[in-house]
Amino acid sequence: DSGVTQTPKHLITATGQRVTLRCSPRSGDLSVYWYQQSLDQGLQFLIQYYNGEERAKGNILERFSAQQFPDLHSELNLSSLELGDSALYFCASSVTVIAGVGELFFGEGSRLTVL
Amino acid sequence: SQKIEQNSEALNIQEGKTATLTCNYTNYSPAYLQWYRQDPGRGPVFLLLIRENEKEKRKERLKVTFDTTLKQSLFHITASQPADSATYLCALPDSGGYQKVTFGTGTKLQVIP
Numbered sequence: 748d749s750g751v752t753q754t755p756k757h758l759i760t761a762t763g764q765r766v767t768l769r770c771s772p773r774s775g776d777l778s779v780y781w782y783q784q785s786l787d788q789g790l791q792f793l794i795q796y797y798n799g800e801e802r803a804k805g806n807i808l809e810r811f812s813a814q815q816f817p818d819l820h821s822e823l824n825l826s827s828l829e830l831g832d833s834a835l836y837f838c839a840s841s842v843t844v845i846a847g848v849g850e851l852f853f854g855e856g857s858r859l860t861v862l
Numbered sequence: 863s864q865k866i867e868q869n870s871e872a873l874n875i876q877e878g879k880t881a882t883l884t885c886n887y888t889n890y891s892p893a894y895l896q897w898y899r900q901d902p903g904r905g906p907v908f909l910l911l912i913r914e915n916e917k918e919k920r921k922e923r924l925k926v927t928f929d930t931t932l933k934q935s936l937f938h939i940t941a942s943q944p945a946d947s948a949t950y951l952c953a954l955p956d957s958g959g960y961q962k963v964t965f966g967t968g969t970k971l972q973v974i975p
Contacts, residue, residue, distance in 0.1 A: 749905065780963075789967035790906070790951070803962045837905050850896065851953075851963065853905030 750774065753838050753854035761862055765826040768857045772819055772840030778802075779821040780841070780851060781813055785834040796821055828861045835859075864889050864954050866966035874972045875942055883937040883969045885952035891930040896953040897937050900968065906951055910937075942973045 750773035760766055772779050781793040792805035796815035807813075810828075815821040825832060835858050839851040865888040875881050885895070893914050898906035912919045912928045912935070919926050925938040939946050949968040956962035 749907070751905075782965075790965040792962055792964065795962065803956075805962060835903070839905075850908035850911065851898075851906075853907070855905050856903070858903075 749852040749854065751838060751840050751852050751854035753857050755857055756855065757858045759860045759862065760828060762828055762830060764828050765824065766828065766859065768823040768836050770821045770838030770854060773852050776840035776842050776852070777819065778841045778843065779815055780839040781823050782837040782839065783834050784837060790837065830861050833859055833861045864956055864964045866952060866954060866964060868952060868966040868969045870967060872970040872972055874974060877942060877944060877973055877975050879942055881939040881942050881946070881971055883950050883971065885935040885937065885966055887933050887954055891933060892954045894955060895928055895935050897926055898951045898953060900949045900951055944973045944975050947971055947973050
């Protein structure tokens with residue numbers, strides 16, 4: 748158990764809909780990262796927050812948005828969903844804002860299926 | 863941004879043998895490189911971090927090397943076991959300040975009993 752909690756574990760929805768994925772980082776970790784992993788694809792970095800502030804952005808679509816709340820949990824909002832958005836969405840946390848110098852602790856992911 | 867190449871073909875080895883996985887990167891050479899293990903449908907799990915001046919790092923049956931001249935890291939599992947079967951990912955911080963970590967697509971290892 749990494750200590751990172753993601754909900755929901757599975758989500759099935761229709762095209763055009765909007766969903767919210769939630770992540771609670773490990774106790775004490777201030778950084779939260781969101782990654783997308785499509786079938787047979789690598790982990791694609793979406794966005795990073797540190798102590799409530801956005802710190803790094805990857806190839807995140809404009810239809811997607813995220814935020815980190817004062818209690819450090821984070822939410823990833825996906826709107827106007829398309830079939831291609833079906834993927835595993837992972838949240839990870841770390842103590843430091845500098846991901847590359849320390850390990851990332853990943854949650855078990857939220858599997859999104861868009862029909 | 864960093865481009866990472868890992869052998870996309872699965873690696874099948876016999877139990878007890880040493881598995882060697884390769885990670886090649888282009889562009890700049892980072893000061894750190896990480897290896898993770900990912901089981902199907904699960905989140906990646908951190909295994910090792912190696913710094914550019916360490917050249918080699920060991921943890922139990924795992925060994926990682928880091929050659930900044932070749933822009934390559936090798937990941938070895940000695941005395942491999944069926945439980946080692948998984949996908950192994952290498953990850954490097956982005957040149958933009960280390961906040962962003964880029965992952966390779968991973969190599970799937972299958973250890974045959």
